[in-house]
Amino acid sequence: MAPVFKQITIIGVGLIGGSIARAALEKGAAVEVVLFDGNADALTRAGEIGFGKPVASIEDAVRDADAVFHCVPVGAMGATAKASIGAMKSGAILTDVGSVKGNVAREFRGLGRDDVHVIPGHPIAGTEKSGPDAGFASLFEGRWCILTPDAGASAAYVEATDRLAAFWTALGSNVERMDAQRHDLVLAVTSHLPHLIAYNIVATAHDMENVTDGEVVKFSAAGFRDFTRIAASDPIMWRDVFLNNREAVLEVLGRFDDDLTALRKAIRNGDGQKLFDVFTHARGIRREIIDAGQDTAVPNFGRDMDGKK
């Protein structure tokens, strides 16, 4: 394919940044990938792995980029953008991969470079791993990437958005455009609440280990282990998500809590019909997710099936 960009710069060489760099080179979506990371060890490691050219100064790293991808925790986006935006060339794209879009967009747009195209983005992809070694080129294949561009912007901005969309498409993603506020509500339901609940249940189980004497880990395959996977995700990234999408998360959490109160009441009152109705309904949603190609239909995600059945 013809490259979408001559040069892209990745700020932050963790799971997502590293995967974008690998994918861009492997698919030929960019001619050159420049890397920067505030953590010198991570940057050195990225250079060793060889998925781009490490540059030690953030300003030098962005200077010739057609598109700069900030792949750092949401709470650090403002600082990395501020430190580098002055060095960006006119007409370049400033984008990111954060799980919260409203706050990040406001920060980027408040930096006063009207000649730089601010187009926030969020690839719905990842694993529970982090760091430069965690990335891989196929991470975005068949996954959604949401862009939250300005409404009613200039022709040049629209053209830049189309180019960024073409880049993600080249990486194998299905691109969706969405209002930032809507993104933040939808993701609060599909991602932020599940992670919070997973972290919470792991914390509760751990606190109970003084009663259960190490047996939570021993018998975790009974269901608990599913929660620990997403609760193993990067703590700084997730801290920042909750601090920056507070309103939507608290709204969704309130609804979760109301529903849980109703289930608890059903258990206390021995209301089997209520429990049965709620549980039956859940199966249908699983079916929809599998039919939508968003998960595998294999039992236990296939993880227990090595050489079995």
Added chain:
Amino acid sequence: MAPVFKQITIIGVGLIGGSIARAALEKGAAVEVVLFDGNADALTRAGEIGFGKPVASIEDAVRDADAVFHCVPVGAMGATAKASIGAMKSGAILTDVGSVKGNVAREFRGLGRDDVHVIPGHPIAGTEKSGPDAGFASLFEGRWCILTPDAGASAAYVEATDRLAAFWTALGSNVERMDAQRHDLVLAVTSHLPHLIAYNIVATAHDMENVTDGEVVKFSAAGFRDFTRIAASDPIMWRDVFLNNREAVLEVLGRFDDDLTALRKAIRNGDGQKLFDVFTHARGIRREIIDAGQDTAVPNFGRDMDGKK
């Protein structure tokens, strides 16, 4: 191997019952497997698949069994045991596979056959699938099986318990003996609470689909899909678990709720340190579970990795 039992009878030919039957025959742990199911279609299907000999009367099915395995929802155990115990031979073993042990043990022991060895059991194995076609012979390999025998019983009872343990060992399980009340508390943490929370989050997300317009399913790979797997488990089985382990579940749920209130407060107050501390801790538990051989270390349970990386 020498067979542990001459004949076993499986009451209920679903995921677990069907898997015991298949495994017993495949490993030679029983010479003959007799099957009964109150659902005639399921029994016919089991006969077609061929993992044992279907018998249409529950009394005829148990008559010559050395061990009878009740593999029905916890709420149905009392009825199937009552309907069949009179036909059991003296010295035979009456066991089950339910996720709650206290209530089941009380029901079995209240049936007044002191010459039958009541030894409740619980293999910690399964998938989100159900029905006769869902089973497979390797389901129990490397998984725990908990037995909750009477303390201080007769030599014959102890010998029967050893034989039942040998049977599960032959199926590939690691057998653990435990007090029934302790089992019910540990499983409330590792299994019952996670399932309840998974069901609840799926219900909450569904209720929000009128706000999010189908996008919960579309973007479920952001974390939500992990929860839907265990929430796809059999609704009758889980209704019965909550009705029969009410006290332990409400206790654990109370702790979960306290912890969640603290996390919510941290989000509302912008207390990043508290969030970071809780999230960091969770990673350690995941590590312990992987080290204990209870889950795969592959990112995303390996489900996205087909031909990748």
